[in-house]
Amino acid sequence: MSSLRITEIFHSLQGEARTVGLPTAFVRLTGCPLRCQYCDTEYAFHGGEKISIDAIIDAVKIRKTPFVTVTGGEPLAQPECRSLLTRLCDEGYAVSLETSGAMDITGIDSRVSVVLDLKTPGSGEVSRNLFENIPRLKQDDQVKFVICHRGDYEWARFKMQELELAKKVGEILFSASHGELESRQLADWILEDELPVRLQVQLHKLLWGDTPGV
Numbered sequence: 001m002s003s004l005r006i007t008e009i010f011h012s013l014q015g016e017a018r019t020v021g022l023p024t025a026f027v028r029l030t031g032c033p034l035r036c037q038y039c040d041t042e043y044a045f046h047g048g049e050k051i052s053i054d055a056i057i058d059a060v061k062i063r064k065t066p067f068v069t070v071t072g073g074e075p076l077a078q079p080e081c082r083s084l085l086t087r088l089c090d091e092g093y094a095v096s097l098e099t100s101g102a103m104d105i106t107g108i109d110s111r112v113s114v115v116l117d118l119k120t121p122g123s124g125e126v127s128r129n130l131f132e133n134i135p136r137l138k139q140d141d142q143v144k145f146v147i148c149h150r151g152d153y154e155w156a157r158f159k160m161q162e163l164e165l166a167k168k169v170g171e172i173l174f175s176a177s178h179g180e181l182e183s184r185q186l187a188d189w190i191l192e193d194e195l196p197v198r199l200q201v202q203l204h205k206l207l208w209g210d211t212p213g214v
Helices: 053-062 082-092 131-136 150-162 184-195 203-208
Strands: 001-013 025-031 049-052 069-072 094-100 111-120 142-147 173-174 198-200
Touching: 001 053, 025 053, 049 094, 053 082, 069 082, 082 094, 082 184, 111 184, 142 150, 150 173, 173 184
Parallel strands: 025 069, 069 094, 094 111, 111 142, 142 173, 173 198
Antiparallel strands: 001 025, 001 049
């Protein structure tokens, strides 16, 4: 029976992306090959529990919400993640996948909304970006940049133009790195340059801080 190593399954408000504020079931997979300096889920790097896909689906059903986010760690580091995504879609859920820009998104069910996190220089992992993923994105997908400083902002602004992201995906998300850059400063830069992006403020952190399982 197919199974995945899971750190936690929980019910919370979506803190980011297109469905921000909506009650959502989160499935957090264990493990990540990246080590971004601002990572707020290091507890998901190791450990976890092997759980069958059937049991994961049952745990999601308890939450009684149509929205499911599969996250990590880096969920695509586990090959069976694709099977889980398809099963969730088959069950009728609106499914989103939070993944880094370092993992191949080939073969992900077309019903899944991919939230692709392109790593900025300030992350310490910019060299891991797999830009071959960009042509694989669809209109329902989203691209995210975590901005640590002005240099990151300029890099992200250049990349979104170079890659013509506004033509390829439904949302481009800019988020200030928690504790490194004020969201208000990032907002000012976005407005000054009239960028077609959505500012994220990580609602879950505003409500509950850096607490696992919310």
